[in-house]
Amino acid sequence: MNGSRSVRIYRGLVRVYPRRFRDEYRDDMALLFANQLQDEPPGRVWARGVVDLAITIPARHLEAHMNRPPNPTMPLVFAALSVTGIVFTILGGSNLGMAGIGLAVAVAAGILAVASWRNTRAVTAARPASAHWWQVLLGGVGLLTTTIVGLNITGEVPEGWWVPMMLTLLGGIITTATGLILGIAHITTHRPRNATG
DSSP, X not given: OOHHHHHHHHHHHHTXXXXXXXXXXXXXXXXXXXXXXXXXXXXXXXXXXXXXXXXXXXXXXXXXXHTSOOOTTHHHHHHHHHHHHHHHHHHHTTOHHHHHHHHHHXXXXXXXXXXXXXXHTTOOOSSOGGGGHHHHHHHHHHHHHHXXXXXXXXXXXOTTOHHHHHHHHHHHHHHHHHHHHHHHHHHHHSOOOOOOO
């Protein structure tokens, strides 16, 4: 692989960094990479570059995330995950393993929902996160319906497709629960005020 192509690929990989970081350092990083390619074997430069990217990209994203204001939708997402865990526990029935996993997910997600709600309750958003609750609800119902109809058409889950099918069903349940929770939040926080005199 020639040097200019390697630098183009490296510049493409640098795009994975957060926008502010890459806007400030992309050109310098690409120049350093090009200079290293001239002085050292390409394999060594790429190995060092890939390790550096693997270490610094998550760190820069974490740093960018910590500098952002709290996201007001996260408590709702964790609440939906908690509801999904409860549903999973109920559907698990006598299977103690499934019930235990569902209960653990419900408790952990419930704790995270309360913690993130406490973190974001002081944040006021110009546009409420629950404004598009019906789209999320329809998406979840559509995903569940598509999966169930597909299962009924095929009759049996093909070999190797059981895990993706279960993940799709779980995703549909989570999305539907999120839509319901967002809808309830939207209705309770945006009631029309009666003009009572």
